[in-house]
Amino acid sequence: MDVANSILSFSFYEGLVFGLVAIGVYLTLRVLAFPDLTVDGSYTLGGAVAAVLIVAGVNPFLATLAAIGAGFCAGLLTGILNTKLRIPALLAGILMMVGLYSINLRIMSGANVSLLREVTSFDIIANLFGMRGGSIAVSIILALAIAAVVFFALNWFLRTEIGLSLRATGDNEQMVRSLGGDTDKNVMLGCAVSNGLVALAGAIVSQGQGFADVGMGIGMIVMGLASVIIGEALFRPKGVTWLLVAAVGGAFVYRLFITIALRMGMAPGDLKLITAVLVVIALAIPYIRKKARREWIPPAVRW
Amino acid sequence: MSAESLLQLKKINKVFSRGTVDEVKALNNINLEVKAEDYITVIGSNGAGKTTMLNIVGGVFPPERGGKIVVADVNVTGLSEYKRAAYVGRVYQDPNIGTAAKMTIEENLAMAVLRGKSRGLRAASNKQLREEFREALAPLKLGLENRLNALVGTLSSGQRQAVALVMATISRPSLLLLDEHSANLDPRTAQIVLELTEMIVKREKITTLMVTHNMELALRYGNRLIMMHEGRIVVDLNHEQRTGLTINDLITAFERASGSKFNEDELLLRG
Numbered sequence: 001m002d003v004a005n006s007i008l009s010f011s012f013y014e015g016l017v018f019g020l021v022a023i024g025v026y027l028t029l030r031v032l033a034f035p036d037l038t039v040d041g042s043y044t045l046g047g048a049v050a051a052v053l054i055v056a057g058v059n060p061f062l063a064t065l066a067a068i069g070a071g072f073c074a075g076l077l078t079g080i081l082n083t084k085l086r087i088p089a090l091l092a093g094i095l096m097m098v099g100l101y102s103i104n105l106r107i108m109s110g111a112n113v114s115l116l117r118e119v120t121s122f123d124i125i126a127n128l129f130g131m132r133g134g135s136i137a138v139s140i141i142l143a144l145a146i147a148a149v150v151f152f153a154l155n156w157f158l159r160t161e162i163g164l165s166l167r168a169t170g171d172n173e174q175m176v177r178s179l180g181g182d183t184d185k186n187v188m189l190g191c192a193v194s195n196g197l198v199a200l201a202g203a204i205v206s207q208g209q210g211f212a213d214v215g216m217g218i219g220m221i222v223m224g225l226a227s228v229i230i231g232e233a234l235f236r237p238k239g240v241t242w243l244l245v246a247a248v249g250g251a252f253v254y255r256l257f258i259t260i261a262l263r264m265g266m267a268p269g270d271l272k273l274i275t276a277v278l279v280v281i282a283l284a285i286p287y288i289r290k291k292a293r294r295e296w297i298p299p300a301v302r303w
Numbered sequence: 304m305s306a307e308s309l310l311q312l313k314k315i316n317k318v319f320s321r322g323t324v325d326e327v328k329a330l331n332n333i334n335l336e337v338k339a340e341d342y343i344t345v346i347g348s349n350g351a352g353k354t355t356m357l358n359i360v361g362g363v364f365p366p367e368r369g370g371k372i373v374v375a376d377v378n379v380t381g382l383s384e385y386k387r388a389a390y391v392g393r394v395y396q397d398p399n400i401g402t403a404a405k406m407t408i409e410e411n412l413a414m415a416v417l418r419g420k421s422r423g424l425r426a427a428s429n430k431q432l433r434e435e436f437r438e439a440l441a442p443l444k445l446g447l448e449n450r451l452n453a454l455v456g457t458l459s460s461g462q463r464q465a466v467a468l469v470m471a472t473i474s475r476p477s478l479l480l481l482d483e484h485s486a487n488l489d490p491r492t493a494q495i496v497l498e499l500t501e502m503i504v505k506r507e508k509i510t511t512l513m514v515t516h517n518m519e520l521a522l523r524y525g526n527r528l529i530m531m532h533e534g535r536i537v538v539d540l541n542h543e544q545r546t547g548l549t550i551n552d553l554i555t556a557f558e559r560a561s562g563s564k565f566n567e568d569e570l571l572l573r574g
Contacts, residue, residue, distance in 0.1 A: 180388035
């Protein structure tokens with residue numbers, strides 16, 4: 001019972017944090033139809049910026065805000081590469097991911113930064129509620145508060161005039177332009193917000209685990225993809241609210257699987273391969289189904 | 304400004320694939336003056352430059368240097384497509400282009416009412432707007448006013464084109480461009496969409512350019528007829544000149560003006 005309880009609460013915490021990554025991926029991939037690989041770099045960027053600032057004595061919450069800002073700028077740049085320089089979305093993301101690797105090393109002046117003796121956002125929350133630092137309850141409170149704010153903010157934003165224009169851009173770009181919407185601006189804004197959220201997740205995780213590492217973001221995009229796909233399969237969402245629920249719910253289920261698999265003795269190093277295979281299967285199923293029904297299938301998209 | 308000119312095209316040229324073996328002069332010194340509330344039908348064979356002209360007016364691409372486009376006394380020559388949308392509404396041949404499939408009818412119309420306005424952080428739709436949408440949809444008599452929450456992708460292509468038409472006109476742009484907007488529909492639906500067009504254009508008094516492949520339609524609708532050939536306007540008939548004309552008269556006029564034999568069956572037959 002204790003084991004089940006700890007698995008569940010740990011997955012719940014991780015589901016909330018990685019739910020932010022899932023929402024970010026959902027924003028670019030599903031809302032904007034922009035497969036954005038910047039995520040791997042901006043996640044680490046968030047962790048690095050927060051960690052370095054905390055070590056430098058900045059208030060951990062301010063450091064987290066700065067991390068969001070850094071991720072926002074990274075996403076903005078990806079959007080600019082795509083819209084203003086006409087670099088295909090996938091390549092723009094890869095270029096940013098590669099470039100950010102060097103930037104992250106520079107920010108941390110090395111491969112990692114330790115937060116072991118520093119006061120993090122978690123410690124402040126623990127003090128506030130008079131709880132023991134590092135307990136799972138504290139982690140859940142902080143993650144839940146942040147996830148709730150993000151959830152309600154986006155649920156509102158995507159229904160505003162700008163938000164609607166953003167969603168329409170992913171659906172039918174030409175229509176948006178013919179109705180007076182600036183699709184370039186929408187793509188830039190969407191990428192920026194998405195990567196801001198991803199960086200926020202990176203900042204929280206680095207404070208939770210007590211360090212930022214240059215490799216912490218590897219495979220983040222695939223994990224976000226897996227969460228979105230699982231969420232969509234489980235919730236069959238229609239409408240903005242349920243799509244957001246599906247992203248977070250998918251992240252929770254995904255983390256639950258991973259946590260259980262790790263407890264059952266799976267080597268942590270195999271985790272990314274299993275995630276990758278999971279996504280391959282999920283993406284291939286619709287194709288195989290169509291093939292079985294002898295339907296016409298368009299050639300694979302190369303860009 | 305009822306009798307003033309609403310659209311002016313001056314010295315409009317357009318060359319595609321310049322400097323290659325495929326170089327083609329799509330528009331050849333087009334000069335056109337359209338009066339406010341005119342409803343002009345534009346006809347011509349494939350490659351005559353009809354759609355290129357609409358794209359130039361709509362701002363999809365700019366004309367060659369020296370060309371000038373004025374809409375409602377505003378020089379829009381240098382404005383990008385999305386900025387020009389404030390003045391110009393457009394319905395495309397393909398209903399999929401004019402509407403967003405994964406969004407509801409309400410959301411599509413909410414996008415359309417913001418044509419030419421800045422988009423902010425207000426809620427995109429509200430009770431008052433929904434009422435306005437229902438009023439705009441009701442005259443279509445397709446029952447869409449009761450289906451505001453339906454995804455546009457679930458509608459038939461005729462219904463989608465009707466929604467696209469409402470979207471192009473709901474914010475009353477100065478100019479409406481119709482690019483063979485009934486050509487992809489089955490004959491009965493095409494008829495309905497054309498009648499809806501007539502109704503909306505008359506009611507809102509929108510100046511309209513309708514490109515068509517179909518001579519019969521070109522004669523039946525509008526108050527002025529333009530025929531294009533190889534990037535030039537070769538026939539331009541006002542309401543009086545056009546009254547009583549038959550398709551054969553049009554062919555004769557075309558042959559005399561263009562100096563070439565009329566040999567396109569499809570111009571007579573296609574929607």
